[in-house]
Amino acid sequence: MQFHGLLSQFPKEVKLLITAFVLTLSIGFFTGINFVKITSTFQSSGIESNYLGNENDEEAEIMQFKKSEKEILTLIHNHILSMSIIFLLLGGILSLTSMNIRLKTILMFEPFLSIVLTFGGIYILWSGVLWFKYIIMLSGMAMVLSFILSVFFILKETIYSAKKA
Numbered sequence: 001m002q003f004h005g006l007l008s009q010f011p012k013e014v015k016l017l018i019t020a021f022v023l024t025l026s027i028g029f030f031t032g033i034n035f036v037k038i039t040s041t042f043q044s045s046g047i048e049s050n051y052l053g054n055e056n057d058e059e060a061e062i063m064q065f066k067k068s069e070k071e072i073l074t075l076i077h078n079h080i081l082s083m084s085i086i087f088l089l090l091g092g093i094l095s096l097t098s099m100n101i102r103l104k105t106i107l108m109f110e111p112f113l114s115i116v117l118t119f120g121g122i123y124i125l126w127s128g129v130l131w132f133k134y135i136i137m138l139s140g141m142a143m144v145l146s147f148i149l150s151v152f153f154i155l156k157e158t159i160y161s162a163k164k165a
Contacts, residue, residue: 005098007154008161015158018093022154025086029147036140044133051126072126076119083119083143087111094150097157107150114143 040046053066091108117139
């Protein structure tokens, strides 16, 4: 069965449903990114203090304590499960676009690598491997970039092909 380019052939109401879903998903995703900005200030030191605490920093504006193992495992469990479902759905829709197959394949599978590196990396950082905060940052950025590009290509196809029809 050929999936490539199938999205533009969907009825208008299905494309509208997909557009509404992707836009709503984006609101939720970027709300989460805003939370990351608040808790880590998008800096490696912020990532470290968010999970390992900052009680040794006497000049810290907000006191943070090292997360318990239960908190870390809950965070990792919840994020890996939910992000996997998000990217499965997004990748499934993306597979129906007519975009370049090589780029499409990268955008469909890269987020899963980033999920493992980002959230597995948080556990490794919490375990004491401090340099892993840089892996967390890079994989997190790759995940966000994959999300943005996937959403862009899906919306481009649903909106543009709807106007064409």
